[in-house]
Amino acid sequence: xxxxGLNDTTRVAVAAARQAGxxxxxxxxRPIEASLKGRRxxxxxxxxxxxxxxxxxxxxxxPDDLIVAEESAPxxxxxxxxxxxxxxxxxxxxxxxxPFFSIAIAVEELGQVASGVVYDPLRDxxxxxxxxxxxxxxxxxxxxxxxxxxxxxxxxxxxxxxxxDATENNLANLNRFILAVRGIxxxxxxxxxxxxxxAGRLDGFWEGGLKMWDVSAGGIIVREAAGTxxxxxxxxxxxxxxxxxxxNGHIHDEMIAIIGAADQPVAGAAGPGARAGxxxx
Numbered sequence: 001x002x003x004x005g006l007n008d009t010t011r012v013a014v015a016a017a018r019q020a021g022x023x024x025x026x027x028x029x030r031p032i033e034a035s036l037k038g039r040r041x042x043x044x045x046x047x048x049x050x051x052x053x054x055x056x057x058x059x060x061x062x063p064d065d066l067i068v069a070e071e072s073a074p075x076x077x078x079x080x081x082x083x084x085x086x087x088x089x090x091x092x093x094x095x096x097x098x099p100f101f102s103i104a105i106a107v108e109e110l111g112q113v114a115s116g117v118v119y120d121p122l123r124d125x126x127x128x129x130x131x132x133x134x135x136x137x138x139x140x141x142x143x144x145x146x147x148x149x150x151x152x153x154x155x156x157x158x159x160x161x162x163x164x165d166a167t168e169n170n171l172a173n174l175n176r177f178i179l180a181v182r183g184i185x186x187x188x189x190x191x192x193x194x195x196x197x198x199a200g201r202l203d204g205f206w207e208g209g210l211k212m213w214d215v216s217a218g219g220i221i222v223r224e225a226a227g228t229x230x231x232x233x234x235x236x237x238x239x240x241x242x243x244x245x246x247x248n249g250h251i252h253d254e255m256i257a258i259i260g261a262a263d264q265p266v267a268g269a270a271g272p273g274a275r276a277g278x279x280x281x
Contacts, residue, residue: 021103211242
């Protein structure tokens, strides 16, 4: 599925993501102005610049559509189509010049995600999917891995900004997964982590406390790459829920079982004063 074969809405999303990516990439060469939205949640001037560009592109092409974006109030619309925009997924990374962030744009039609675009401007990697048409990376088809067991899997996760106060802060899940898998990564961009699952670079991903702009594009890309996407209970995926589990399908039940058991003691787990080892590598 090359760019020429994409539908009109997806082509608009691709063009907007590429333009926003150029803005973000250029912004790294200048001082980064950042402020706090919460205790650990950063927003930069580049988040807003990227979002303004994307919203302008969508409005010009589809003025009657609703737009939901991270940094601004919903743009009203009269059609059944909703654009879901994360102008900079991985803002903390960007603010620290850590090279792992993305732009994500999804299109929802009649309540279902119809297409998704995740763009990594530093690597010039464009992940695209349309419902029922497969998923691609820079125009080449991608598929999830064939790893059949968690002990041979590389998985990724993330943590909520309010993890110091939240009861569901993912630490119990982390303790269980770290004993069960080959390796864990914490990239800092949920949409890009999901795209990596689709491309076979990761075998699975889980996280809670997310917003729909964190998962909508990446979720459909995983599904169209023959992966499995559900909520923490292993039921059907709802991109408007805050929890997501994505995998190659083969390890999905094991992942769900670990998440479901996270409130139980972990045999062999490190004590309260011990470090969690490879999770931060």
